[in-house]
Amino acid sequence: MAIGLLATIRERQGRVDDAVALLRTRDKTSLNSRDQLADLLARHDRTEELRAYAAEDELGHAAQRLAELLEARGDLEGAIAVYRRARDASVRPGHMTVDLARLLARHGRGDEAIEVMGALVDSQGGGEDWTLHMLATLYADQGRHEDGLAHLDAFTGGEECWELFWMRLPLMAACGQVDRATERVRVHPEGGTSYAAQQVAELLAGVGRTEEAVAVLRPHAPANSHDLAGYLVDLGRVEEAVAVLHGQRPEGASAG
Template identity: 60%
Template structure:
């Protein structure tokens, strides 16, 4: 099997049976199809079939299934096989197949290999392997993680301390990406693990006030240790929002729902001016049976950002879930009028589920088809979803078949539901040539398009 082709299809989910449709085949009882396709170069089928065999206690067979994918050293297959072997308790074999790739120089193998060693009593060996690679951020984080079980926290802390004293002059070139603030965050992880919580907090407070990862780490640390008063103080002054989120989560976990809601509402600058935080507050309200209040929160956002599709979609879903389709349509109509009355499809389709809930699916489809873009490939996907949701799968397929290449995964899912497996395979396995890889050198003579 060609590694480039395998990797391209796995990354792009094109020319293959993607994992969600493999699951659909299994759910509909088409186990034999998955088994056959596993041996025909369908990676996601091979992986699902191998897992299924393992669950049945046939642990020798899965490796035979994966062998063609492993033969060329494809890293994705190596990781999958190692995880299966580890799950079956065959740790030495998992370690061996990843060791081979590490020694061959695969750029991702060292981190995976050392973490695997550390999980199975060889953390000191893992630490020794990682120590020379402290300058690489992902490997530095792995080193910190394995230092604990290796009993080498102090050594890790000493290595990181030298990095915290470094002042970057040309980030990331001067420090290879492991800058002072990243080192501070990693050192704080070590100190927290050692039980030196106050020291960890102090470290994070001395870091850059602009580095979001350290501010997020500080908020999470305070929440983990129940430092409620400090978290409240941080939330009052931290405009990065992380402290507000952690405070609300901690209060909700403690059963103080009103306090959690108040945490968001008191951060008025966030909830009023940032729709992402308004969304979090709305979700909190929904979790506790206060859907109408959630609608009011998102209404404010929709009115302030008329035409922002994800806000309108969220608001529409809230109306739908609260059994208020009529109110939702009235509000969407008012917003459309404020925009001049005309709506492109990317906003218009949002109202279709509300129309279906109020007037029935046929009425919603009639509205969709009457829209100027109602015959396009992207409109077809929404119309088909309405039909399939009403149990009219054959009609959904008929709609999508007019735009099959643009809606292949949706169409394939409905074909599976109808048992039309040969049509499904024919549709999904149309090969498109891999895109050329960009040069690995520092310069490119040709534009990347």
């Protein structure tokens, strides 16, 4: 920490070489997924040094910073190449793959992003809840809802844990299957929980069925009071929304 602070002071004094030298004495310069040395090199346009540093950084944080720099300069292919190399060399290949997919999606290459994430999910150990969620989101963003459902179903093989199950719900709703989705939640082992109710309410409200969303959330008001209050406001029932946030129901208010 002391070295990092001293390096910051040296940079502000214009002594960039000294700041770089200080940071190179540390075993690790990454904190919260950012690398202080990589950020310093990028700020001062020391691209070749950053490139060399990225090649030796197993965490991939320097590669991420290099890719960001190249993207900002309009060198999309260069940024893609950086992520591909980092994915193959990093101890965090999943994170590098997600960063690559996000880059592709940002530049209108969503189908390529799906291909990249699909390969990760289908690889040995690559199919985790957060990577599957990213893949489902990409399918939804590209309007390929049925393809997304098919991919998730093929991967899970009927898996019933909620962390995997809930990702299907927005895709089903986008396919016009809101009622089928809510029915599947109802019979799911975790379908009676407050978090399941929150997901169902979101689906219903998304297709204009806000009254039904309120009815779903009402039994779970203590846990989902902010969501319930928001839907009540959407319905013009402001007094009732305020009462929900205060943990009570005003006299004469409907139970949904």
